[in-house]
Amino acid sequence: MIILLSPISMAHSGRTDANGGHYDRSTGIYHYHNGGSNYENELIAEDDDDSNSNSSFYEYRINKLNSTIETKQETIDELNAEIEELNKKLEDDELWTFIYILVITGLSIYIYYIKKK
Numbered sequence: 001m002i003i004l005l006s007p008i009s010m011a012h013s014g015r016t017d018a019n020g021g022h023y024d025r026s027t028g029i030y031h032y033h034n035g036g037s038n039y040e041n042e043l044i045a046e047d048d049d050d051s052n053s054n055s056s057f058y059e060y061r062i063n064k065l066n067s068t069i070e071t072k073q074e075t076i077d078e079l080n081a082e083i084e085e086l087n088k089k090l091e092d093d094e095l096w097t098f099i100y101i102l103v104i105t106g107l108s109i110y111i112y113y114i115k116k117k
Contacts, residue, residue, distance in 0.1 A: 017054060030057040 016022050021032035 025056070030060065 016033050019032070021030055024031060
């Protein structure tokens with residue numbers, strides 16, 4: 001019976017660290033065993049004997065965060081371009097408003113002098 005159960009208990013060969021989990025190089029995800037948290041960003045940094053696992057996880061998290069930063073920077077750049085375009089339209093609208101006011105003022109002065117004569 002013990003021989004039959006031993007393959008089940010050896011589901012994979014990865015060692016766990018002091019946090020109860022390890023970095024799985026095949027999936028690129030840190031995961032926990034024995035009831036630990038499954039949230040990949042809930043790693044508590046502790047000094048332990050499995051520093052390779054922690055450093056690999058931190059490298060993975062840094063790469064993921066850098067990717068998130070790049071994505072958000074692209075969004076920021078797109079929004080800044082849209083703001084710049086809207087500011088140009090606003091400047092054009094202000095110019096046309098100024099021209100409109102000049103024309104109305106000029107016509108008003110012209111009509112005033114015509115009626116005065």
